[in-house]
Amino acid sequence: MTDVDKLQIQGGVPLEGEVRISGAKNATLPILAGALLSDGPVVVGNVPHLKDVTTTVELLGGMGATVTVDERMRIEVDATTVRNYSAPYDLVKTMRASILVLGPLVARYGRADVSLPGGCAIGARPVNIHVAGLQALGADITIEGGYIRARAARLRGARLVLETVTVTGTENLMMAAVLAKGETVIENAAREPEVVDLANFLISMGAKIHGAGGDKIVIEGVERLHGTTYEVLPDRIESGTYLVAGAITGGHVRIKNTRPDHLDAVLVKLQEAGATVATGDTWVEVDMRGRRPRAVDVRTAPYPAFPTDMQAQFAALNTVASGVGTIIETIFENRFMHMLEMRRMGAEIRLEGNTAIIHGVTRLTAAPVMATDLRASASLVLAGLVAEGRTEVERIYHIDRGYEAIEEKLLQLGAHIKRVPH
Ligand code: EPU
Numbered sequence: 001m002t003d004v005d006k007l008q009i010q011g012g013v014p015l016e017g018e019v020r021i022s023g024a025k026n027a028t029l030p031i032l033a034g035a036l037l038s039d040g041p042v043v044v045g046n047v048p049h050l051k052d053v054t055t056t057v058e059l060l061g062g063m064g065a066t067v068t069v070d071e072r073m074r075i076e077v078d079a080t081t082v083r084n085y086s087a088p089y090d091l092v093k094t095m096r097a098s099i100l101v102l103g104p105l106v107a108r109y110g111r112a113d114v115s116l117p118g119g120c121a122i123g124a125r126p127v128n129i130h131v132a133g134l135q136a137l138g139a140d141i142t143i144e145g146g147y148i149r150a151r152a153a154r155l156r157g158a159r160l161v162l163e164t165v166t167v168t169g170t171e172n173l174m175m176a177a178v179l180a181k182g183e184t185v186i187e188n189a190a191r192e193p194e195v196v197d198l199a200n201f202l203i204s205m206g207a208k209i210h211g212a213g214g215d216k217i218v219i220e221g222v223e224r225l226h227g228t229t230y231e232v233l234p235d236r237i238e239s240g241t242y243l244v245a246g247a248i249t250g251g252h253v254r255i256k257n258t259r260p261d262h263l264d265a266v267l268v269k270l271q272e273a274g275a276t277v278a279t280g281d282t283w284v285e286v287d288m289r290g291r292r293p294r295a296v297d298v299r300t301a302p303y304p305a306f307p308t309d310m311q312a313q314f315a316a317l318n319t320v321a322s323g324v325g326t327i328i329e330t331i332f333e334n335r336f337m338h339m340l341e342m343r344r345m346g347a348e349i350r351l352e353g354n355t356a357i358i359h360g361v362t363r364l365t366a367a368p369v370m371a372t373d374l375r376a377s378a379s380l381v382l383a384g385l386v387a388e389g390r391t392e393v394e395r396i397y398h399i400d401r402g403y404e405a406i407e408e409k410l411l412q413l414g415a416h417i418k419r420v421p422h
Helices: 025-037 051-062 096-109 128-136 167-177 193-204 236-248 264-272 308-319 337-343 374-386 406-412
Strands: 006-010 016-020 042-045 066-069 075-078 111-115 140-144 147-151 159-161 183-187 208-210 216-220 228-231 252-256 276-279 283-287 324-328 348-352 355-359 368-370 390-394 416-420
Touching (some): 006 374, 025 042, 025 075, 025 096, 051 066, 051 096, 096 111, 096 147, 096 167, 128 140, 167 183, 167 193, 167 216, 236 252, 236 264, 236 283, 236 308, 236 374, 264 276, 308 324, 308 348, 308 355, 308 374, 337 368, 368 374, 374 390, 374 406, 406 416
Parallel strands (some): 016 252, 042 228, 159 183, 368 390
Antiparallel strands (some): 006 390, 006 416, 042 075, 066 075, 111 147, 140 147, 183 216, 276 283, 324 355
């Protein structure tokens, strides 16, 4: 696997079969950062084999943590050897989620030097809420030389009212508060399942957290946290992506090892698109055989509403659906790069600010395409699965950041897909 690989897809095959969903990227990253809070070794299982996970391991290793990864991707982190409290620019620029070490480092070691993430391909993505929250908990923070420099004696609990619902912001502040003195209340907290998974992980280390999954989280600080063994929850965005792959190709796909209850908003849209959806405890099946999808309207918003991380995939579905579908992106200001690439495949898309109006066409035609972020790249793979001819998706290192073994899983479903060197 190299950075210059591309994916070749011969479109037109209805997908059929079963695929196993990996652990959630966006739960694994905060959980690995949260391991910094522990006085004893932490073992994390159901970790997906992804570039962002490798980057996080490198980040923790650079701080002096003892990290081992076994062949099943179980990761053990011993943070008692940490001697360096920084997240350097070189790593943060490749993975914004590095900001997640800020809260744990300040809470546990009283200091952190974390490079400020810059803008990124999907929007400005400031971290002002992370910084203001830590200040309210008593950290002294300066921005110097592109770094957030935070210093604190023991943090003190406080009432934090978040200005905007932020996933990693909520996670960072929750991790800081677990070792603070006294009670912290986070109002307007993110309700994403990944926030709940992080809370459950911290609770398994002895943290006192109530209300995760709601918009008010109450944390009673403790003196120390102990080691634990924890299994990461299944990835709901990977789940949704394979379900759309089934629907867009007029196929029949079952995903297993997933959490259907985390997919409500996505399953409703698949049904609206005309798919037959069945669910069990840990599986979901989508059946679109013999039918063309109907266009659906989607508006992204924080959980439990429709996720921004599934917007691009539904845009792909709309490009070949009957009727007109509107996609409204309310979370990030620049998350429509895939629309321009899909147009190059024959899609009819009009963009007006944060709204994309998509007139379904009867066929897309293959083209070389590339994207600048993870979910956009995934949506181009989906478009390639239905396009006539051979689509080449370039810069697939974006996909490797968030989809474990995507070509193997799609091959398993009967897709004609191949990873080739550029
Ligand atoms: N925001 C601020 N100030 C802050 C923090 C956020 O204004 O201090 C704004 C952002 O600019 C954005 C909104 O708040 O407009 C929500 O962003 P959020 O902070 O929730 O995003 P994030 O925590 O940086 C996580 C996921 C993203 C996912 C978003 C939204 C991780 C590691 N990343 O990002 O995942 O799109 O939540 O659900 O959990 C992906 O996996 O492809 C991905 C981009």
